Each structure stands twice: as structure tokens, then as C-alpha cells.
Amino acid sequence: MRATVDFLVFDWLRAGELCARERYADHSRETFQQVLDTCERVAAERFAPANRACDVEEPHVDAEGRVVLPASTAAAVKAYFETGMQAASQDAEHGGLQLPCVVEMAGNAFFSKASVGCGGYTLLTSGNASLILAHGTPKQREVFAARELTGQWMGTMCLSEPAIGSSLGDLTSRAELDDTNDPLGPRYRLKGSKMWISAGEHELSENIVHLVLAKVPKPDGSLPEGSGGISLFIVPKWQVDEHGALTGVRNGVSLVGLNHKLGWRGTSNCLLNFGESAPAIGYRVGAEGQGLACMFHMMNEARIGVGLSASMLAMAGYEASLAYAKDRTQGRPVGQRGGAPVPIAQHADVKRMLLAQKAIAEGALALNLYCAALVDAQRSGTPEQKADATALLGLLIPVAKSWPSQWGLEANSLAIQVLGGAGYTRDWPLEQYWRDNRLNMIHEGTHGIQGLDLLLRKASQPQALQLLAARVNDTVQAALQDPAMADWANQLAAGLALVGKATKAAWASGDPAQAAVHGTPYLQGFGHLVLAWTWLDLLRHTPSGHPLHAGHRAACAYFFAYELPLAQAWLAPVLAGQSLLAALDPEVL
């Protein structure tokens, strides 16, 4: 994978050029390479060996109520913190490495490939700290975020509740004002239950910083309706003084139970009660009613991160099944009788399954890193670059999250299939990758919600669509110059036109409720177009002498021959204005 990462980061996305910008002036291509070297090495040495244990030794609660994890998980997390990656993209003034997001994501890719279960703790802590740095007071940054950036404390995101699922506006956790003058911020007492809290309880760090969404009651004691009434609070597991010293008092955050999951078992996942047996002290971050806006500040990075996990699970499965297929001999080419069995990588259908995995894993990684580069443009580009990057990211984030989640899962299924019965056993890692990857269509905005986000919010903005179309057209025009790519360029142009038509068709009524019916099929068609564009653009940046050229060419050929036609099929009901689902009465099911 390293050669692919290097190509994507340095040749395709030209991260080296970022060093000309003030924010990254202390860096060079060499320091970026060193970061990737470190990540690749630590991931291989500490994360990969811990991946099976974190699955089979699932987190459990001991007699003292502590959540027990394998020692190898703790060692992996510690090794991660020692790399400094926890503060990779943060400002130097906060102790960060001030790396571009694209280098941070590329580095984290190695950890995700080695063990998503071990990586859950650090990714959540990183997101938590970023949010406090962006929206917290100087004191909150100093006390909470700074300790998270070193790994002394860790963090969570507490959004959902047992009764509400994705419908955050209905949350019922309440925060009653206690004292507006606490040095750590306006102080509240929280009461409520929070569900699906990853890394919600463990003994990996001396404290856990929960970021909790709750509502401040109105004067009559009722909670404000809808998402506009949501505020955000820092609720530490252990209470702290204004200097961040632990007071020894346990805050009112209690573990109700662990969720026993299909996969991704290495990361504990909890139901937590706040303010049940003792008061749960929380400090508001940002203004009252701005909780959701604050929480979603880091949403782009979080969703790229989920997509990256999915891409890397796909990559892990691809590498393992490719190695197996080159090694395992069985059967002979069709039509050949006698002779020695050949490696199964020579059978056409096995080649199909391997090439599909390559196209998915590498294509998805490329898209994730492309989005990370857009985050960098938002952070350090010219005003025009910032505006363009924001518009493009809006459109691409639902794809960067959902496409790897859906097709990375399919890639893992193909990896199992390459191994046959062996792939179905726990003697090989493929089945774990597949189980782990199944989460990615669910968390951080379900697949259906990504479709609604794309179609109802993002694709309803003509300017953003035009911007993306211009970028796709750049690739088309460049590829048309090369006879070896011209057919694909024409197919890509036709696909772009089709997505444009589908967008108009979905919105034909102007009514979001009618458009909503098309969310997921539209997302899938749109996503395959984006990946076809990605592959053609990758190929045109891989000169024929490049060591990756033949592989990129095969993956691009595969994508245009076998995958892009599916976009047309998914968009067919959108283009036809199919009203079946809108009209369907669930009682006939």
C-alpha cells in the first residue's frame, strides 16, 4: 500500500507544494515522508498484532465495574500517542505538528488498515480535542484539549439516546444551569441517557472527556423542541479543578452496559447514564442552542475518517486475499486437462474478484485523500480556493463516507470468496474485516442519511454541482487527448450528463419530500460517477513508465467496463420519477 499512498499524496495531490504555504512552511516532503514512515512502522508493529485479540477478547466489565480490554490494545493506543499523530494537524501553539490533513489522513490510513478496533479510541479523542480547540474557551482548551492531545486523557462524542436513533432533535437529556462563573465554563448538571458511545468507558487513560449534547430547559421546565435547542457540554468522567488536576471525585457518569457488537469489537461501545446516582457536572462549550453546529464542526473530517476506515478494511482484505491467491494452487485454466494445478490468481473469476477489490480499495482511498486535500485548501488556500473547496467538500463528503462503506464491505466479501471455505473461518482475518466494516454504513450518519444529505442539501445547490462538473470536465478534456483513454473520457462525460439529468428529475416537483424517495439510489449513482472520475484522473497522472501504471490501467478499465454501467441502473428509477416508494403503504408488506 505504501507505494499507492506515496503516489496519491505526492504525485497526484502534490502535498509537497503545500510547504510553500505559511501554515506548513516548517515542513517539507521529507518530513511528510518521515511521518508516513513512522505511521507505517508503528501500525505494523503495534496495531496489526493487536487486531485479532481486540476482537476475540471483547471488552467486558469486571467485578469492580471496570471495562477490561486486552493489554495489546492499551499498548497499541500508547504507541499511537507516542507518534504524536494525536495532534498531527493541530496548530503548533497547541502542541500540534501542524501537518496538512492529507498527510494526517494518509498516516492514519496505516493504523486503520492494521486495526480499526484499536484506532477507535484515538480517532474519537482527536475529534473531541479538535472540537474543544475550535469552540472552547482558552481554559477549556488548556485543561481538556491539551491533555487529549498528549493522550493523558481521552474523549468521546455523546450524541444519540436509546429512544431517538439519528433523530437528534428529539433528544431528552437535560442540562440545568448550576453556575455561570465556573472557570471551566458555564457549569450545568446533566441528566439523561446516551447510547452507542464508542470508547465511552475504559481504563486506557486517567480521565475521559465526554462531549455531550443536551437541552437546557425553558423557564417552565420543558425542553425546547427540535435541534435548535441543543447545547454542547464537556462532562469529564472524573471531576477536575480549574488547573486540570483530578479532584478524586467521580462525576455522575455511569456505565449502564456495553453493547455486544457484530464487529469492531475492539472499541468499547456503551450505554451511559448521566446524573443518575450522582450529579453529572458539565461545562458548556459554545453558545446555548449552538450544540449541533459545534458538534458538526468536525463532521467533514469525521466522515472522511469513517470512509477511510472502510477503505482500509477493504485494502487489508485485498492484500490478504491477493497474497493467498498468488500462493494457493488449485485447478487449471478452463479447457486444460492435466498438468500441475496453477495459482488461483490465474483463474479469470479470481482475477475479477481481486481487481474489483483493488478498484474499490485504492479508488476509495484516493477519494478520501482528495477530500482531505480539500480540507487543507479550506484551511490554507486563497479565498477562492477556500470557497471552491467548501462547495466541493459539501458534495463529496457524503460520497467519501458512504461509497467506501458500501463497496469496501463488498470488497471484504469478495476477499472471503477468494479464499472460499478458508475465508469463512476465523483462521484468516477476512471474516473480521467484513464484520468490522459492516458498521461503517451505520455510524456517523447512516447510509440513507448520506443520501438525503447529498440530494436534499448538497445537490440542490447548482453552483456546487457546476464546480464538480468543471473538475470532471477537466479530467475528460485531458483524457480525450490520449487515444488510450478517450473512450473512458466519453463514458465519463456521458455519466456526468446522466447525473445532471437525474438531479433535475429527482427535484422535478421542487418538493423535498418527493425528492427524498430517491436519496439512496441517487447517492449510489452519483458515487460511482465520482469514482469513475477518480480512476480516470489517477490514470492520467500515472505515466506509462510508472511502476503503478499497469495496475492503475487495469483498475480503471475494470471500473469503466464493470462498475460505471451500474450507475445508469441505479439512476433509472430516479430518471423515471418512480413514485412506488412514496405511495407504498407499509401495511402491504
Added chain:
Amino acid sequence: MRATVDFLVFDWLRAGELCARERYADHSRETFQQVLDTCERVAAERFAPANRACDVEEPHVDAEGRVVLPASTAAAVKAYFETGMQAASQDAEHGGLQLPCVVEMAGNAFFSKASVGCGGYTLLTSGNASLILAHGTPKQREVFAARELTGQWMGTMCLSEPAIGSSLGDLTSRAELDDTNDPLGPRYRLKGSKMWISAGEHELSENIVHLVLAKVPKPDGSLPEGSGGISLFIVPKWQVDEHGALTGVRNGVSLVGLNHKLGWRGTSNCLLNFGESAPAIGYRVGAEGQGLACMFHMMNEARIGVGLSASMLAMAGYEASLAYAKDRTQGRPVGQRGGAPVPIAQHADVKRMLLAQKAIAEGALALNLYCAALVDAQRSGTPEQKADATALLGLLIPVAKSWPSQWGLEANSLAIQVLGGAGYTRDWPLEQYWRDNRLNMIHEGTHGIQGLDLLLRKASQPQALQLLAARVNDTVQAALQDPAMADWANQLAAGLALVGKATKAAWASGDPAQAAVHGTPYLQGFGHLVLAWTWLDLLRHTPSGHPLHAGHRAACAYFFAYELPLAQAWLAPVLAGQSLLAALDPEVL
């Protein structure tokens, strides 16, 4: 599900009319109904409650080397034998119920839906007994098959070996002739290893009848090459005398280890050694060199059975997620602000996921039962009916096995998605269904092998294709008479023409090696056409006053709008004669 089964068996496939045939003359629609009643009840009472235990209490080997299963598995297997279903379709002279295959499969569907893990033991025993009844000597039938039909003994199929996977011609198990005059059949000593042996070891019955493929060495001691040199042997776990009494001597069949699987854990799966520490005595079934032909005698029923397992896992997931979606309230219709949350079954994307599951589960079940009815036509039809059924079955069996396996798995993934985070936990059965179902694309001929079987063997016979085309056209012509179905009829006719073109295109070179590249995409396109035909045919047999009409109409509409267009996408590279995979050097991967 019962209403669907009744509709399929009695209204659509008109099983009642079979009672006019001599073979089924002792039966009536009422006795068929009683069989289904019993199966539905016993499955619900004994199999369903055992399904979780057989997953979480995975088979293990105790200190005495015995394979330990949960008590509830033993109780479920015993309850199954007490229904008499073990001998459902066997001749009355062998103690069978002489039921049509379509009724047997419909009855077994309830057991598969309740627990595939518990059902593995009985299905293998049933297939084993059928094979001995078909190819064994009278003595072998009396000693071995008869005891399997009562459940006194159980059976296995020992085909694969550690080094050969699906390539049976390369097997190295050898059988040395011992005595040609043994009353139980020509007696051999076997030596070799057999891998992936489901139900290969357990304590559920007093003996286990292994049916083992092995080669008889040539005079020079070498093994004959290829599959033509394979013979079939009965190798009991415990040695028996000519009357079937246990001699108390353990035969040389030893358990090397259990495979630890992703799913379908309730059925033990073993690596067995034959003739390692003690001689493994075996009795040949059928002629020398005819082992594979004998073994594949029951292949159609076995592959329908695998398809049925996949269909029923899809059905189980559909029913569970539908019940959840009607009960769980969350969110509001798009565009509506305020008001109480609604059941999630009212959200368009949830409706899409439920309707997709219905179209998959019920459509796949219909196809499986259609094939079972063709087996009945083979057994008891007129000579013309027999010939037609044989030709049609040839084409449809790869689809009846692979389509439910691929799309039933997708249905289970959608069921998980409907529940969101809850579906990802082991508090709900969805994740187990998904894990269990992943096996079905692997065993009993992998997905890729089904594609080769269809394209290289079956679809290369124009007569069979013409016969299927005639049946599809019957449905098209009938549906064209009804304006409410005419559009779908035209789409089906166009799909049929496209598959015809794809068949020609795949075979354009006349070279099986070049055609083979298209196996899986062709299988998928062909499969979706068959299911579109199935749904339109189901709908035209469901009059508008029928309680199932609205549901069938919705599923049919879904299939033509959302699914059939995919066939065109999969067939695109076939039609284009895409040579990418043939030319691909795996070293560029």
C-alpha cells in the same frame, strides 16, 4: 410466511393436482397442508429457540475427544426426526412419506428459517440416505439408508480435501481393495484427509455414515488422474455387522479438528483423517470410477436446498426487520416539523429496504419451489414433462442456488441497516442471519462455479434456452393482456432478448476458455431476468382480490424499477466481449 408458502405451493404451483399421479395418489391437498402445519409448528417450537444457542455455544471438543453441542440442538434434531420429514420424499417401501419434492422443500423451508445451524445435520443425513437408496445395494439400503431415514444414524458427504478445494479431480484419498465378497459391498481400506465435513463428528446419533470420495490405485500403486478415477464409499464411524448391529469397534475415522467459522456455527464442521491410526473400512457404492456421478445424483436437490437456506435466512431477516420498523418510532416525514415521531416503516428509504427484502426473500423462495416442482415432474411426469423438466432444471439450478445466496445475503444486510445500531448488536438476530448466510455463496459449488456451470455447460445447449424462453414468453403474453402489467411484460421480453444476445456474445469465439471470463456477470444478469420473470408470473396468478395481491404488486413493481436494470449493467461487459480479465497478468495487482 405461511400465507406465501400456501400461495406458492397450492395456487401457483398447483401441488394439489399432483395427487392425481400414481406416485402421490395416497395424498391430498389436506395431507400436504398437515405436513406444512407440522413443520411450521415444530420449527417454531424447537428450532427457533435453539438458533441462538447453537451460534454462541459453538461446537467444541471435550477432554474425551467428543464434539459437544448444546442440548437444544439435540432436542431440535430429535423433534425433526419425529416429524418423519427425514423420509419425506422417499418411497413408501423404504418407509418414506412419498411426498412431492415441492411439499418437502416447502416444509423444510420453515426449519431453515428457524435455524440453519440445527438443520444442517438432518439435511445432510437426508441427502446421504437418498444417495444410498439410489446407488447402493439392497443390503446397503437396508443397513445404512434405512437407519438414516429414522434418524437412528446420521450421515455426511466427504468430498473436499485440504489441498484441493473445489478441484475434486485432484483428490488424493486412496481406497485399497480388501475383500470383494463382504455382504455390505466390496470392502476397501481408505486413507486420506477430508476437509470441510459438515456434521462430520457429533454425539447426536449412535453412528455416522460417511460417504467418501476416494480413488482406487492402479496396479502400479499410482492414483488415476482426474475425476474419472473417483469412486464412492460408505465409511461408518463405528463398524457394523451385516445386519447393521454395532460391533463396538471404532472404525479408522478420526477427528483432526473443528473449523471455527464466521457463521452457521451450529453445524459442526470438521477435518477428518481416514485410516490414520486404525484401518478405515469402507464399502463401495456404485461402480468403480463412478463416484462423482453417484455423488452428484442428488446435486439438484442439494443445490435447491442451499438456495432455500439462503432464501429463508432472507425471510427471517425480512420478518424481523419489518416487525421492528412497524414498531419503532423515530423521526418524521421529510418536510414535516414537529408532531410525534412516526414508525420508521413510513420513511421512504426504510420502505425501500423492506420492499427489497420482500422481493428477494419471497422471489427466491418461489424460484426454489418452482425448481422443486420440476424435480417432481422429473419423477412422476409424462416422458415429455420429464424431458422438459430436466432441461429447465439444468438451466435454473445454478440460479436457484446462487441467486438466493447472493441477494439473500444482501437482504440480511438491509435488515441490519433497518435496525441501525441495534441491528449491529447481538441483541437482535439479524447479524447472525447475515453471518450464517455468507456461507451459501461458498458451499455446494462456489458462486464462480455456478457461473461456469450455467454459461459453459447449461447455456451452451440451445434447446434448454429455447425451452426457458418459451416459458418466459408464456408469462409475457399473458401479462400483455393486462394493461396494469403490460409495461413489465415488455421489459421482461427485452430482458430475455438481451440475455439471448449475451449468451451469443459470451460464446462468440466458441472457446470455453474465453467464454469462462464472463461466468459470474452472466450468472447475475441471467439470474435477475429469471427473478423478474418469477415476479411477473407470481403477480399474474394473484388476482386483485387476493390478500397477497397488493404486496405482490409492490414487489413486482420494485423488481422491474430497481432491480432488472442491473441485469443490463452486468451484461454490458459480456455483450462487449470484454477481454480485460483474460489478458490481465495478476502480477500487476
